[in-house]
Amino acid sequence: MFAANATPIMSGAHVGNKSDDEFYSVEVAPDSVFLVLKRYQNLRSIGSGAQGFVCSAFDLILQKNVAIKKLSKPFQNATHAKRAYREFCIMNLVHHKNIISLLNAFTPQKSVDEFTDVYLVMELMDANLCQVIQMELDHERISYLLYQMLCGIKHLHAAGIIHRDLKPSNIVVKSDCTLKILDFGLARTANSNFSMTPYVVTRYYRSPEIILGMPYKDNADIWSVGCIFGEMLRGTVVFQGSDQIDQWNKIIEQLGTPSNDFMERLLPSVRNYVANRPRFPGFEFERLFPDILFPADCRQSQLTAASARDLLSKMLVIDPLHRISVEQALNHPYIKVWYDESEVNAPAPKVYDHSVDEQEHTIEEWKQLIFDEVSRYEQLAIQKVFGLFVQENGSADQMPQQNMQENASKNQN
Structure with a gap:
């Protein structure tokens, strides 16, 4: 039942109070050990990135089958800690078919002092x-x-x-x-009044x-x-x-130097730099994206190279x-x-509380x-499970603690 590289312990499904026998350790890659609930078996590495290591599991x-992401050293500095907080809170807030769903979240540590x-x-x-x-x-x-990306983005924007x-x-x-958007560690709220530093965003799509x-x-996301x-x-x-x-040069070489109206909205130091760059006329989108790059036109007349190019030309606007x-x-x-009212205008999530993001906290905080x-x-x-049990049985007196834990785990999704 247990993976060959696992250290099995007694069965358990953690919700709330923890005990060591509810978890087991798995070395999923050199120097990467997962300490997970025993409900998750057959862990296999499927990727890693700046924000975490991901395994598949049953x-x-x-x-x-599910994916388990172990956040990468979330407390090595305040920036990583803030991203970890933001990612968890946003995933727990938004619920849309085109945004990755949070099925569970846990830590094997019992107290904040040992929390890692x-x-x-x-x-x-x-x-x-x-x-x-x-x-x-x-x-x-x-x-x-593209439709699914836009539906997911619209849902995020509805939460600010x-x-x-x-x-x-x-x-x-x-x-x-089926498409889903993930990784919200760098997300920010639309109404934040602090400086949004540019260097954290992946350069090519910035x-x-x-x-x-x-x-x-x-509409920075539309770009x-x-x-x-x-x-x-x-x-x-x-734009590589x-x-x-x-990166800026690659953009203006293809799309052309922006208007004076745009330049006037730049900070003076940035405006001086941009104004002193060589001026580029840019290219027509028919030349940047000629017909040969597109698939054959669809029988549905709107799914054509011309229509696709028109949309692209409206998205890639400086x-x-x-x-x-x-x-x-x-x-x-x-x-x-593809327009479906229930997907495009799914029930909006609560607006994300960005007050924490506007404050500076220590790593310990x-x-x-x-x-x-x-x-x-x-x-x-x-x-949730306790309430359901009482509703069905009239009392919680006969509900064993272990059953509460296991049933709660079943209902976390």
């Missing part, structure tokens, strides 16, 4: 968009993938959340073309306003979608700068004041063929905040 309670690890359990998908981009996609698949780090590796898909240190709004869209057509990154300055919005993109002919959030998540699961 959940004995849900009876399905956070595990997030999510749906298991088949691949990320990096792999899909290398495939030969028809218009139907391209437009459907700008993702800020949309890129192919942060978008996952299943073999049936909007011009972020590159230039301007205030930005939710990222446009970059992904263009990459799906070209098979290569659209070697550093911050080169000036955010003239860039298409999420709502406009969802109503574009290339996307609207972040540790306490995250520990409290994970503990609250676990206790809410217990209370």
